[in-house]
Amino acid sequence: MIERGENKEYLPIEGLAAFNKVTAELLFGADNPVIKQQRLATVQGLSGTGSLRLAGAFIERYFPGAKVLISSPTWGNHKNIFNDSRVPWSEYRYYDPKTVGLDFEGMIADIKAAPEGSFVLLHGCAHNPTGIDPTPEQWEKIADVIQEKNHIPFFDVAYQGFASGSLDTDAASVRLFAARGLELLVAQSYSKNLGLYAERIGAINVVCASSDAATRVKSQLKRIARPMYSNPPIHGARIVANVVGDPALFNEWKAEMEMMAGRIKGVRQKLYDNLTATDKSGKDWSFILKQIGMFSFTGLNKAQTENMTNKWHVYMTKDGRISLAGLSLAKCEYLSDAIIDSYHNVS
Ligand SMILES: Cc1ncc(COP(=O)(O)O)c(C=O)c1O
Known part of the structure; x- marks a missing residue:
């Protein structure tokens, strides 16, 4: 629990430690092996957008030429974020106007056809703008293809808890991929689920193959954040840490x-x-x-x-x-x- 008045100075580049701890636990579950084995690099970002942008800069720097695959349609800002990050992107089929549902066959075919080692941007829950999510069985099949092609899953989680009403249910897609031992990225936002829109509170999480790799990834994310915005805001991070850290709240x-x-x-x-x-x-x-x-x-x-x-x-x-x-x-x-x-x- 963070006390009032504590730490009015800058936060460290990676953000508030208590926030980073609870945000990872909310996403993966406190007992998840990725947390227990310290295979996770979590850095507080400037809400969902800023966390995606940090990931964009990370991809551009360490995976030159790698493509990000984006659903068609998607949240309007995704393309801008990857354009400004100088990361090439292309679209995979997602929405089928005939059924007003998921074009699952098209989605799988496009992910399969993409160059090996691409980043596949997935909406963790409550797809924006369609409201159409894959079923648990479809998520398994999506994970199969991503694994087959050595792609890297990249989740955008902007609505955890806001979709089904349960934080755990809404994180099921991310946890399914993590349980397969895959390396993956997850951008989180607290704008909607905790109403922290203007506080700009979120995080980028990178699940790595080893704790050693996670330490190095975190260090590189900090190198990107430092000249970009130096350090993230404290007030909303404390709100999240205090709300999650207090059983009644x-x-x-x-x-x-x-x-x-x-x-x-x-x-x-x-x-x-x-x-x-x-x-x-x-x-x-x-x-x-x-x-x-x-x-x-x-x-x-x-x-x-x-x-x-x-x-x-x-x-x-x-x-x-x-x-x-x-x-x-x-x-x-x-x-x-x-x-x-x-x-x-x-x-
Ligand atoms: C899919 C998706 N990702 C990310 C965001 C980022 O929002 P923010 O930067 O306010 O956290 C939004 C907001 O509408 C969204 O719908």
């Missing part, structure tokens, strides 16, 4: 996350119920229920999203994504009417 946080995730699931259900009750066309709307997290891909195309805005005054991104976190139960019926009209009356 930790339980309160977990209960609140469960409530938030539960509310979003309730909104999904209500939207689905309204869509199926009103739409008589026989269209299958179950993709809404299969998606997870705060975002939902509605399957609406650009012209249809324009109808949503111009006729119904529903403002959404042109790729068809809506944020369920901003939707109340009372507005589900109106939204469902707008979606049905846009689907059937605009092509």
Whole structure:
């Protein structure tokens, strides 16, 4: 537990030790061999974005020419981050507009076809923007191909606990890969799950083959961070360390996350119920229920999203994504009417 008033000076380059300890434990579980065997290099970063950027600089410096494979579509900032890091990237198929689901065959084929030793960027849970996550069986198959091709998994975990309501469930994908003994990278963010948006709190974790390698990787990450921003912020790091380190606060946080995730699931259900009750066309709307997290891909195309805005005054991104976190139960019926009209009356 960090005491108030303690350490008003700069943090070390790698960040607050108590934060780095709990962030690794939240991600992997305290008993995970990667932690017990000290095979993990954890460095506090400037939230999710800054941690991804640090990893980008690390890849550019130590894996020259290696490619990062990014899902199509993905969070808008991924491409900017790797462009600015001077790391080449290409896309793998992810979203299938026909099913408003995962293009699993396409994803596997593209990961297989990539040059051996590529970094495969995966959203640990609650894929942004689609809300579509692989099933546990699909994660196993993704891990198989990555292993076969000697690729390096690179997870972006921006919604741990916010997707299912459970920190452990949302880290299952990362833990599955770690259990295979793979070397991997994980960028974490506390913007959403602890509401620390403006504090810029996150971490980059690199799982290595040995504790010796982890020590060296950590040292190199620090060499990159020092001229980039010198050291990370302390206030939010203390918030995370104190919340996780105090059993009463930790339980309160977990209960609140469960409530938030539960509310979003309730909104999904209500939207689905309204869509199926009103739409008589026989269209299958179950993709809404299969998606997870705060975002939902509605399957609406650009012209249809324009109808949503111009006729119904529903403002959404042109790729068809809506944020369920901003939707109340009372507005589900109106939204469902707008979606049905846009689907059937605009092509
Ligand atoms: C997939 C994904 N990665 C990373 C981030 C990074 O957010 P931040 O830099 O606020 O932690 C976000 C935020 O929206 C995100 O959706």
